[in-house]
Amino acid sequence: MVEHLVLFKLKETTTSDQRAEIVETLYTLASIEGIVEFSAGVNHSEEGKSNGFEVGMRIAFRDREALDAYLPSGQHQTTIGKIREHFADVIVLDYTH
Numbered sequence: 001m002v003e004h005l006v007l008f009k010l011k012e013t014t015t016s017d018q019r020a021e022i023v024e025t026l027y028t029l030a031s032i033e034g035i036v037e038f039s040a041g042v043n044h045s046e047e048g049k050s051n052g053f054e055v056g057m058r059i060a061f062r063d064r065e066a067l068d069a070y071l072p073s074g075q076h077q078t079t080i081g082k083i084r085e086h087f088a089d090v091i092v093l094d095y096t097h
Contacts, residue, residue, distance in 0.1 A: 002061040007053040009089035034066025
């Protein structure tokens with residue numbers, strides 16, 4: 001299985017309603033072929049170590065081929081295109097286990 005972790009730092013002008021819409025929009029990715037598990041949400045940690053990253057997403061793919069097919073897929077590109085304007089920075093980390 002391949003884990004795909006993404007952290008989104010949002011622009012300071014992003015409202016709390018827009019944060020909720022971003023998470024809702026991310027959930028449309030869950031139906032993509034090859035995804036075994038999906039979760040996304042707004043950070044609520046009180047540790048103060050998020051460095052401004054407010055939204056997290058975790059996708060478990062069945063294998064590397066599913067991840068490789070997901071990245072250029074039209075659904076992925078369209079979904080991210082709808083919310084990209086709110087991103088100040090993004091961190092992506094993939095690993096296989």
